[in-house]
Amino acid sequence: MRLVLRLAMIVVGAWPVRGFACTMCHSPQAVSVRARLLQPDLWFNLCATLLPLLLLAWMIGMVATPSTSRSHAR
C-alpha cells in the first residue's frame, strides 16, 4: 500500500502541469526576456561575464602550486 502511495505521489509530482509558482514561465515578459538572452551575443556575454573570474581562478592556482611542481610539469 505504501509503495502504491509513493508511486502515485511520483506520478502526480512528475505530471506536466503548469508551474503555478513560476510567474515568469509563460508570461509575455518571459518570452521577451528569453528572446533577449538568446540573441547572437549570448556567447560573448557569457565569456565576458566569466573572463575575470577565470583569470582570478588561474592566479589562485599559480599561488597554490609550488614553483618546483610547476617546473617539473614543464
Added chain:
Amino acid sequence: MNDRARPLLSAGLALGIGMGGFVDGILFHQILQLHNMLSARVPNTDYVGAKVNMVWDGFFHAGVWGITAAGILLLWRAGRTADASLSGRLLGSSLLMGWGLFNLVEGVIDHHLLQLHHVYEPVGLSIWDYLFLLWGAGMLLFGWALARSETAR
C-alpha cells in the same frame, strides 16, 4: 615565495576574491542598484532589461560562489598540511590581497576594456571606476606589505 605560506595564502586569496565579488554583487548590483553585470550593453531601465541583467548577475554570482567554495577547500587543505603556516596575520593579508585583486581585475576588464558596466551606470565611465581600481590597488598593496612582514619573520 615561501612554500610554507602557499596553502594559506592561496586559500585567503580565493576567499578574499569571493568577499570582493559578493560585496560587488550584493551591495552595488542588488541593494544600491548602481549597475548590473551587463548594464552598459543591455540597459536595465525597463522590465525586460532588468530581468536579463538579473540572469547575468546570477552567472557572475555562481562564478564567485565557485571561487569561494574553492577557497574553503584550500583552507581545509592548508589546515591538514603538516608544515603549512596557519598565521592569522597571513590569512588576513591574503584576504585583503584577494579582495584588491578582484577589484583590479574585474575593474580593468569589465569596466574599462569590455565596458560591460560601470560603477555608477547613469554617467558611464567616470571617476567612480578609477576610485574602484584605486580601492583595489590600496587593498592589494596593504595586504602584500602585511604578508611580506609576516613571511619575513
